Amino acid sequence: MTDSDEPMCSAKGCTQRATVALLWNNPKIHTPERRKTWLACADHEENLTQFLAARSFMRDTQPI
Structure with missing residues (x-):
């Protein structure tokens, strides 16, 4: 997260706000x-x- 507590994308080098959570194991x-x-x-x-x-790790996608 950034100083503004906006959820940020997990992709390498990306600084965009995240819109979904990818749940996996x-x-x-x-x-x-x-x-x-x-x-x-x-x-x-x-x-x-x-x-x-x-x-075969992907389990669910949820909006955030």
């Missing part, structure tokens, strides 16, 4: 209930989702 090391969170702006939501889905 790695089933090899996390329990099924555990969720980790990446934040994504509109420009990076699809790319980050595809990255997680390709590894």
